[in-house]
Amino acid sequence: xxxxxxxxxxxxxxxxxxxxxxxxxxxxxxxxxxxxxxxxxxxxxxxxxxxxxxxxxxxxxxxxxxxxxxxxxxxxxxxxxxxxxxxxxxxxxxxxxxxxxxxxxxxxxxxxxxxxxxxxxxxxxxxxxxxxxxxxxxxxxxxxxxxxxxxxxxxxxxxxxxxxxxxxxxxxxxxxxxxxxxxxxxxxxxxxxxxxxxxxxxxxxxxxxxxxxxxxxxxxxxx
Amino acid sequence: xxxxxxxxxxxxxxxxxxxxxxxxxxxxxxxxxxxxxxxxxxxxxxxxxxxxxxxxxxxxxxxxxxxxxxxxxxxxxxxxxxxxxxxxxxxxxxxxxxxxxxxxxxxxxxxxxxxxxxxxxxxxxxxxxxxxxxxxxxxxxxxxxxxxxxxxxxxxxxxxxxxxxxxxxxxxxxxxxxxxxxxxxxxxxxxxxxxxxxxxxxxxxxxxxxxxxxxxxxxxxxxxxxxxxxxxxxxxxxxxxxxxxxxxxxxxxxxxxxxxxxxxxxxxxxxxxxxxxxxxxxxxxxxxxxxxxxxxxxxxxxxxxxxxxx
Numbered sequence: 001x002x003x004x005x006x007x008x009x010x011x012x013x014x015x016x017x018x019x020x021x022x023x024x025x026x027x028x029x030x031x032x033x034x035x036x037x038x039x040x041x042x043x044x045x046x047x048x049x050x051x052x053x054x055x056x057x058x059x060x061x062x063x064x065x066x067x068x069x070x071x072x073x074x075x076x077x078x079x080x081x082x083x084x085x086x087x088x089x090x091x092x093x094x095x096x097x098x099x100x101x102x103x104x105x106x107x108x109x110x111x112x113x114x115x116x117x118x119x120x121x122x123x124x125x126x127x128x129x130x131x132x133x134x135x136x137x138x139x140x141x142x143x144x145x146x147x148x149x150x151x152x153x154x155x156x157x158x159x160x161x162x163x164x165x166x167x168x169x170x171x172x173x174x175x176x177x178x179x180x181x182x183x184x185x186x187x188x189x190x191x192x193x194x195x196x197x198x199x200x201x202x203x204x205x206x207x208x209x210x211x212x213x214x215x216x217x218x219x220x221x222x223x
Numbered sequence: 224x225x226x227x228x229x230x231x232x233x234x235x236x237x238x239x240x241x242x243x244x245x246x247x248x249x250x251x252x253x254x255x256x257x258x259x260x261x262x263x264x265x266x267x268x269x270x271x272x273x274x275x276x277x278x279x280x281x282x283x284x285x286x287x288x289x290x291x292x293x294x295x296x297x298x299x300x301x302x303x304x305x306x307x308x309x310x311x312x313x314x315x316x317x318x319x320x321x322x323x324x325x326x327x328x329x330x331x332x333x334x335x336x337x338x339x340x341x342x343x344x345x346x347x348x349x350x351x352x353x354x355x356x357x358x359x360x361x362x363x364x365x366x367x368x369x370x371x372x373x374x375x376x377x378x379x380x381x382x383x384x385x386x387x388x389x390x391x392x393x394x395x396x397x398x399x400x401x402x403x404x405x406x407x408x409x410x411x412x413x414x415x416x417x418x419x420x421x422x423x424x425x426x427x428x429x430x431x432x433x434x435x436x437x438x439x440x441x442x443x444x445x446x447x448x449x450x451x452x453x454x455x456x457x458x459x460x461x462x463x464x465x466x467x468x469x470x471x472x473x474x475x476x477x478x479x480x481x482x483x484x485x486x487x488x489x490x491x492x493x494x495x496x497x498x499x500x501x502x503x504x505x506x507x508x509x510x511x512x513x514x515x516x517x518x519x520x521x522x523x524x525x526x527x528x529x530x531x532x533x
Binding site for chain 1 (some may be wrong): 399401402403405406424425426427428429433434437438441443444
């Protein structure tokens with residue numbers, strides 16, 4: 001267990017937390033990368049998923065496409081992107097967006113599709129426009145499933161964002177790469193513990209959010 | 224006992240004694256044939272040539288083999304032996320007679336605490352360190368070692384030839400390399416200590432591969448570490464800056480030979496080392512990397528262009 005002890009010692013040393021390549025800085029970078037990726041991926045995937053779920057059209061195409069995209073190895077994609085775009089954060093962020101889109105998309109269309117046909121028909125019956133229907137009925141009712149997709153995407157991105165350090169001076173992956181190459185396994189394990197902890201924290205927060213959305217019936221708005 | 228049987232037993236006994244004596248001779252350190260042969264023709268003994276399991280090492284070993292063969296020596300190829308820990312003992316115990324080695328790493332194998340870094344110092348120390356019975360032949364100008372490289376445009380812009388010249392560059396330099404370099408004595412801190420400037424660092428985890436070259440060309444980084452014998456240096460028009468202060472261990476191609484090689488054989492191998500230039504080695508490697516040619520053909524082509532007869 002000396003390895004674990006070493007990792008804990010490494011985490012406990014305040015000197016390792018300070019500075020431009022300290023844990024604190026890397027944590028912030030890691031969270032920033034994860035946040036930016038999820039934001040951009042959500043802006044692309046959620047509207048598309050809601051559209052597919054609402055119109056019930058193009059589902060087959062979207063399913064095939066997202067399943068295909070899921071099988072792309074992120075490191076390979078990152079390397080190809082970096083060979084064209086150069087080193088830095090652009091390539092890893094793009095590769096991570098590709099990683100985050102399928103679960104977000106799946107959560108969105110599955111959530112909208114799961115809204116009961118009765119509720120949709122009733123809304124149309126009282127004269128709601130399609131836009132009102134989406135905004136006031138389908139999305140609120142689909143939110144728990146949509147957040148489920150968000151949860152899945154966040155977990156994957158926060159863990160895979162370590163790859164940013166493959167071509168950029170950013171993120172918790174720096175500890176993994178440099179620890180591995182220099183055989184500083186306490187640093188490497190310490191970095192891995194940080195990534196795992198961060199993932200668990202985000203996972204717990206999103207799980208709580210999902211539960212709240214599921215148990216408390218959301219405000220479905222007027223009419 | 225009848226006389227003819229007696230005679231036959233006697234003959235057998237003499238033959239047995241003689242063979243024992245021969246075996247004893249063979250196991251002796253001194254080579255009975257060495258002194259008698261006036262080193263004009265091959266002694267008839269087989270010279271065993273080894274190589275690392277590295278395409279460049281194999282090509283050089285193949286050049287040695289073919290050059291000796293065309294001078295009527297009998298050679299045996301024992302190529303692609305992996306680690307130095309495995310093959311150096313084989314050289315030391317006489318199982319291998321000739322091996323293309325790299326000066327710095329071999330010196331560090333024999334003397335882990337050595338402080339020699341520069342080419343000449345390393346070679347002198349290596350000659351000292353070699354165990355008895357092993358000869359370090361002339362080292363070649365060809366090197367295969369870590370080097371800091373910059374793009375041709377960058378080198379021309381600031382008129383750079385050595386790492387010392389980098390002091391002329393006003394802008395902050397960025398090194399791109401595997402993350403372990405950041406903490407190593409030949410990384411940014413070592414550069415500051417030896418050459419008086421401290422560059423920024425960004426990790427690129429492909430060991431000087433295509434991503435690193437791309438970053439150099441983009442100007443995202445100004446310096447990277449690539450092996451001097453890597454064909455990518457000439458292919459991408461990069462310039463390796465001379466390491467005048469010995470940040471990296473010098474690593475020249477240097478043949479290690481046993482006493483089995485007579486003067487003529489040694490002369491042939493030394494001639495090869497003299498003819499093998501740094502650019503020449505890169506070109507040989509490029510044939511292997513880019514064209515996937517077998518070592519045999521590459522060596523043959525090189526020997527056709529270079530006169531190495533003793």
